[in-house]
Amino acid sequence: MASVQQNRQIRYGITEPISLGGPTELDVIKTKALENYLQDAGLYESNEEALRREEVLGRLDEIVKTWIKKISRDKGLSDETVEQANAKIFTFGSYRLKVHGPGADIDTLCVGPRYATRGNGFFGELHRMLSELPEVTELHSVPDAYVPLMGFKLNGVSIDLLYAKLPLWIIPEDLDLSDDSILQNADEQTVRSLNGCRVTDKIFRLVPNIQSFRTTLRCIRFWAKKRGVYSNVSGFLGGINWALLVARICQLYPNASPNMLVSRFFRVYTQWRWPNPILLCSIDEEGSSSLGLQVWDPRRNPKDLLHKMPIITPAYPCMNSSYNVSASTLRIMTGEFQRGKDICAAMEGNEADQWDTLFEPFGFFEAYKNYLQINISASNVEDLKKWRGWVESRFRQLTLVIERHTCDMLQCHPHPHGFQDDSRPLQCSLFMGLQRKQGVTAVGGEPFDIRRTIEEFKQTVYGYTLWSPRMEINVSHVMRRSIPSFVFPGGVRPLRNSKGTWDSKRSSEQRVSSTGSSSSTITSCESKGGKKRKLGGDETFTDQLRNSKRVAVSVHVENGEDGSPNSSVESICSAPMKELCTKVEYDPINKDVGESHPVEKIATPQASLSQESEEVEDNFGFRNQVVKQIPSKDAFSKGAVEVEELEDVPTQQPVVTHKASVQLQKPIIKLNFTSLSTINAKNLRAY
Numbered sequence: 001m002a003s004v005q006q007n008r009q010i011r012y013g014i015t016e017p018i019s020l021g022g023p024t025e026l027d028v029i030k031t032k033a034l035e036n037y038l039q040d041a042g043l044y045e046s047n048e049e050a051l052r053r054e055e056v057l058g059r060l061d062e063i064v065k066t067w068i069k070k071i072s073r074d075k076g077l078s079d080e081t082v083e084q085a086n087a088k089i090f091t092f093g094s095y096r097l098k099v100h101g102p103g104a105d106i107d108t109l110c111v112g113p114r115y116a117t118r119g120n121g122f123f124g125e126l127h128r129m130l131s132e133l134p135e136v137t138e139l140h141s142v143p144d145a146y147v148p149l150m151g152f153k154l155n156g157v158s159i160d161l162l163y164a165k166l167p168l169w170i171i172p173e174d175l176d177l178s179d180d181s182i183l184q185n186a187d188e189q190t191v192r193s194l195n196g197c198r199v200t201d202k203i204f205r206l207v208p209n210i211q212s213f214r215t216t217l218r219c220i221r222f223w224a225k226k227r228g229v230y231s232n233v234s235g236f237l238g239g240i241n242w243a244l245l246v247a248r249i250c251q252l253y254p255n256a257s258p259n260m261l262v263s264r265f266f267r268v269y270t271q272w273r274w275p276n277p278i279l280l281c282s283i284d285e286e287g288s289s290s291l292g293l294q295v296w297d298p299r300r301n302p303k304d305l306l307h308k309m310p311i312i313t314p315a316y317p318c319m320n321s322s323y324n325v326s327a328s329t330l331r332i333m334t335g336e337f338q339r340g341k342d343i344c345a346a347m348e349g350n351e352a353d354q355w356d357t358l359f360e361p362f363g364f365f366e367a368y369k370n371y372l373q374i375n376i377s378a379s380n381v382e383d384l385k386k387w388r389g390w391v392e393s394r395f396r397q398l399t400l401v402i403e404r405h406t407c408d409m410l411q412c413h414p415h416p417h418g419f420q421d422d423s424r425p426l427q428c429s430l431f432m433g434l435q436r437k438q439g440v441t442a443v444g445g446e447p448f449d450i451r452r453t454i455e456e457f458k459q460t461v462y463g464y465t466l467w468s469p470r471m472e473i474n475v476s477h478v479m480r481r482s483i484p485s486f487v488f489p490g491g492v493r494p495l496r497n498s499k500g501t502w503d504s505k506r507s508s509e510q511r512v513s514s515t516g517s518s519s520s521t522i523t524s525c526e527s528k529g530g531k532k533r534k535l536g537g538d539e540t541f542t543d544q545l546r547n548s549k550r551v552a553v554s555v556h557v558e559n560g561e562d563g564s565p566n567s568s569v570e571s572i573c574s575a576p577m578k579e580l581c582t583k584v585e586y587d588p589i590n591k592d593v594g595e596s597h598p599v600e601k602i603a604t605p606q607a608s609l610s611q612e613s614e615e616v617e618d619n620f621g622f623r624n625q626v627v628k629q630i631p632s633k634d635a636f637s638k639g640a641v642e643v644e645e646l647e648d649v650p651t652q653q654p655v656v657t658h659k660a661s662v663q664l665q666k667p668i669i670k671l672n673f674t675s676l677s678t679i680n681a682k683n684l685r686a687y
């Protein structure tokens, strides 16, 4: 109860909390069960591994200190300066937040003095020193990334090492990175590199209960990985984004226990009116030292208006951490929030926990009938690694252009990770699920022609500056039954499981209810060519809400201890965004407490923007990304998944139809049933 009293006095974040309610006895039990579940799922590292990480960090600190002495001596600095020369490491990311799992990388920042340059000093001398150490393996530099870094393993522990050069002669051991003045006279790359640590520091200060935040974040990260929505590069969300989303929920429910926070997480984000931004604190436009760096502000920067799901970092200069999210990935994530909400609601009315259900892996290769398979190949392992990193960073652009060229009628679902066929070490594959837009009925069997789109994508990809002969990609249309077996755990295609999953049950329920209402075609939308297409009656009310650009928020408002609602839902609409929001009308909403409440509707900035403008996001491409190893297939690896049909059953002839089974590697995109010879790399480059 002490924490309840304490948290009554403080407002965390930019609005009042939604509820100050704390856990009941049952919540305490449920939280314990959740912690045990996460423990059993192997999310926590062992004490030995934790110790090894600390030793590795100690060793890394030693290495950078030796490096800086050498640099200062080589520069011919005075004995006194050499004596005092210092560099220091700081950690950030999931390790610093203490939500990392076994085997996670340690994101580390090395801070050095003004004479230790990024080029010769960090990527030159320090790289050379590291390359000579026997305990360092897999060393690689990414100096041209948006946030330049070196990646390596030190005694088997993965390290991402960034560099910040401060305009100081001496780096004090007790340096505080959270003070804005540290950014004064710092170069752009240093500002970006400092950002990770500064953001982590700020998160710690802005969440009411760190332990509850950690457990909830671990749960959400695990869930996001299982559901295939944990991947920044593919247009979903990465570690920092999930951390900020969870932190905001912790602010809105400062006394809630982790089991409550998980359910509130899904409840709030199911109903969040994107692109209203998630803010943990107000955006400081100048910085305390009037530094005038660019911050996220759609009123000033037109590009910021294009962001679909803004999740703003809390440290100056505040930026959108989720610029990669597209309409399609947002749609997929919104569907996942809804699923999470439904499962949590089922759990709340039930003493039995359903954590297994929440964490059921998404059956990507059973969810669609049609897929694109993108084979990436090169002549050697090193080239494949680089080429693959590049193609992966372009992959989300393919989603954007396909959806745009089909007027959003054909929806794409990129798989967040690539797959390696063990029998082809110089090739790996990416996959994308395809389905016609839910609720859209076919018009005269008109096929989707995505040949030109695929060609454009390939041309963009072949524009890679480090392209070398035999770096190739091949795009083919494959049907579900022709998906190669190497994508499945152990290389074995799973048998259909007789026990239905939540997804398969939900899907059949929706089919039943949609059949009942199939006569009620509800609305129409206009395709780019001015052609009217009808929306089918199989769109549920929830779907309509979800798909609507203007959706009223109805966040569950709980009573505080005194029984009164603590906050109106409106207040969640971020205060600094009020100027951006146009009050267009008021909607009554039904709250769980049974009263109606006016909620302002927000005109979404995107509504007025042409789809073409999404291309602007391309400018962000490949930033902040490292060419990575093929990730584990773990996200989808556990258990055979039975999903009968996640696609709605077409009552008329579907837009995407298919004749015979398509052979893998067949050099034809069959989606449109017209032929297209796949242009090989050489021809394409000759264009």
Ligand SMILES: Nc1ncnc2c1ncn2[C@@H]1O[C@H](COP(=O)(O)OP(=O)(O)OP(=O)(O)O)[C@@H](O)[C@H]1O
Binding pocket: 092, 093, 094, 095, 100, 101, 104, 105, 107, 195, 196, 197, 199, 200, 232, 238, 239, 240, 313, 320, 321, 322, 624
């Ligand atoms: N898009 C981004 N915007 C702002 N900061 C980012 C972004 N991507 C990464 N960072 C910073 O770099 C840190 C490390 O990124 P990383 O991809 O390793 O994620 P993480 O939070 O450590 O999770 P994981 O356990 O998956 O590594 C983040 O925590 C964040 O501080």
Ligand SMILES: [Mg+2]
Binding pocket: 093, 094, 095, 104, 105, 106, 107, 239
């Ligand atoms: Mg990390």
Ligand SMILES: [Mg+2]
Binding pocket: 093, 105, 106, 107, 160
């Ligand atoms: Mg990292």
